Amino acid sequence: xxxxxxxxxxxxxxxxxxxxxxxxxxxxxxxxxxxxxxxxxxxxxxxxxxxxxxxxxxxxxxxxxxxxxxxxxxxxxxxxxxxxxxxxxxxxxxxxxxxxxxxxxxxxxxxxxxxxxxxxxxxxxxxxxxxxxxxxxxxxxxxxxxxxxxxxxxxxxxxxxxxxxxxxxxxxxxxxxxxxxxxxxxxxxxxxxxxxxxxxxxxxxxxxxxxxxxxxxxxxxxxxxxxxxxxxxxxxxxxxxxxxxxxxxxxxxxxxxxxxxxxxxxxxxxxxxxxxxxxxxxxxxxxxxxxxxxxxxxxxxxxxxxxxxxxxxxxxxxx
Numbered sequence: 001x002x003x004x005x006x007x008x009x010x011x012x013x014x015x016x017x018x019x020x021x022x023x024x025x026x027x028x029x030x031x032x033x034x035x036x037x038x039x040x041x042x043x044x045x046x047x048x049x050x051x052x053x054x055x056x057x058x059x060x061x062x063x064x065x066x067x068x069x070x071x072x073x074x075x076x077x078x079x080x081x082x083x084x085x086x087x088x089x090x091x092x093x094x095x096x097x098x099x100x101x102x103x104x105x106x107x108x109x110x111x112x113x114x115x116x117x118x119x120x121x122x123x124x125x126x127x128x129x130x131x132x133x134x135x136x137x138x139x140x141x142x143x144x145x146x147x148x149x150x151x152x153x154x155x156x157x158x159x160x161x162x163x164x165x166x167x168x169x170x171x172x173x174x175x176x177x178x179x180x181x182x183x184x185x186x187x188x189x190x191x192x193x194x195x196x197x198x199x200x201x202x203x204x205x206x207x208x209x210x211x212x213x214x215x216x217x218x219x220x221x222x223x224x225x226x227x228x229x230x231x232x233x234x235x236x237x238x239x240x241x242x243x244x245x246x247x248x249x250x251x252x253x254x255x256x257x258x259x260x261x262x263x264x265x266x267x268x269x270x271x272x273x274x275x276x277x278x279x280x281x282x283x284x285x286x287x288x289x290x291x292x293x294x295x296x297x298x299x300x301x302x303x304x305x306x307x308x309x310x311x312x313x314x315x316x317x318x319x
Contacts (some may be wrong), residue, residue, distance in 0.1 A: 013073030021160055024167055027054065027071075028061040029141070035076055040119055049100065050060040087125040092134040095127060100153075102302050104296070105162035107131070107140070110305035111154040113282045117145040121201040127154055144170065147246065149262075152180070152287025153305045165294050177291040180238040180248060180306060183284035183314070184224070185270045188234035191283060193224045195251040199244045208210035210264070211246040213254045220244045222251045231278065233319030248285060251295060259282040279310075286311060 022030060031043045031052065046052050053072035054063065067115075071115045094112070101108035111117070111127055118126035125133070128142050143155040143166045157163035164165040169175030200217030202210050221241040226234045234257065238248050249265045252258050260274055261283045274280040290303045 014073050016071050018065045018067055018069040023067045024164055027059055027063045027067050029067055034073055087130040087131050092130055095130050096134055100305050105159050107156040108303045109154045111146055113149055113151040118149045150282040150285045151308045153290050153303055169292055178240050179289035181237050181286045181288045182238050183260040184234045184236050185260050186257045188226045188257050195222045197254055199250055201245050208297055211250040220247050230315055276316045280314045
């Protein structure tokens with residue numbers, strides 16, 4: 001990546017001008033590109049403490065940058081390439097085997113449950129760091145994120161132009177059709193239940209995120225459709241028109257049918273019974289299908305990730 005010359009605000013600090021092709025990139029992701037090898041937790045700390053400045057002012061990590069913005073980056077000792085730890089080979093091989101689609105622009109991973117989309121908060125290697133380690137020299141950027149406990153489609157851009165176009169589709173709302181599979185506890189009504197309820201992200205003690213329906217939150221729209229009944233519970237297809245944090249999990253809790261195996265928004269007693277009776281040891285939520293078009297509608301994508309084997313086994317045991 002090229003950028004304008006750096007100038008010092010004080011010894012060790014530098015100012016970098018955002019190139020035009022980085023327009024729309026989040027500040028935290030831009031900094032990770034500048035501070036190769038720096039852990040994400042350090043980047044957030046630098047931003048929170050005000051050591052990073054955008055056009056002379058403080059900014060939040062999620063701020064979308066514009067071409068020509070001037071970013072002050074404080075002096076940071078970053079681990080040299082040779083000193084940097086690498087993910088275990090077995091983990092790299094497992095993620096490589098989980099790739100369900102790849103072309104010149106995009107890579108789609110059927111992310112296993114328990115794997116974070118990216119490192120941070122005590123996680124050394126997420127999916128993106130592991131993919132980068134297995135493909136040194138390649139440019140790979142997360143298009144979106146999946147909860148650590150959710151399995152399914154995670155899209156990685158191999159070209160900056162693809163990342164920019166995908167992010168524009170996500171901002172449109174409806175630009176990407178998203179379909180999830182979920183087991184909801186209890187007996188859902190037949191047909192489609194649409195949940196139009198704003199969601200607010202709050203923090204619990206220890207910094208853990210917790211989402212709840214709140215009029216002060218952001219507009220959120222989910223559609224739940226029962227496919228079949230299994231063991232008194234409801235196996236559903238879920239289509240979402242917005243992509244809020246924990247959206248499906250919070251909406252499912254809101255309608256009184258939380259996602260099975262959800263230790264944050266679910267029913268502990270029901271989860272315990274499902275663990276003992278059907279062997280459900282994880283969140284039963286899977287990102288199954290993504291559909292969208294690139295190149296102004298000329299290149300159509302329909303990506304699928306099969307349901308994880310351990311979830312298929314749960315359904316079989318509940319039949």
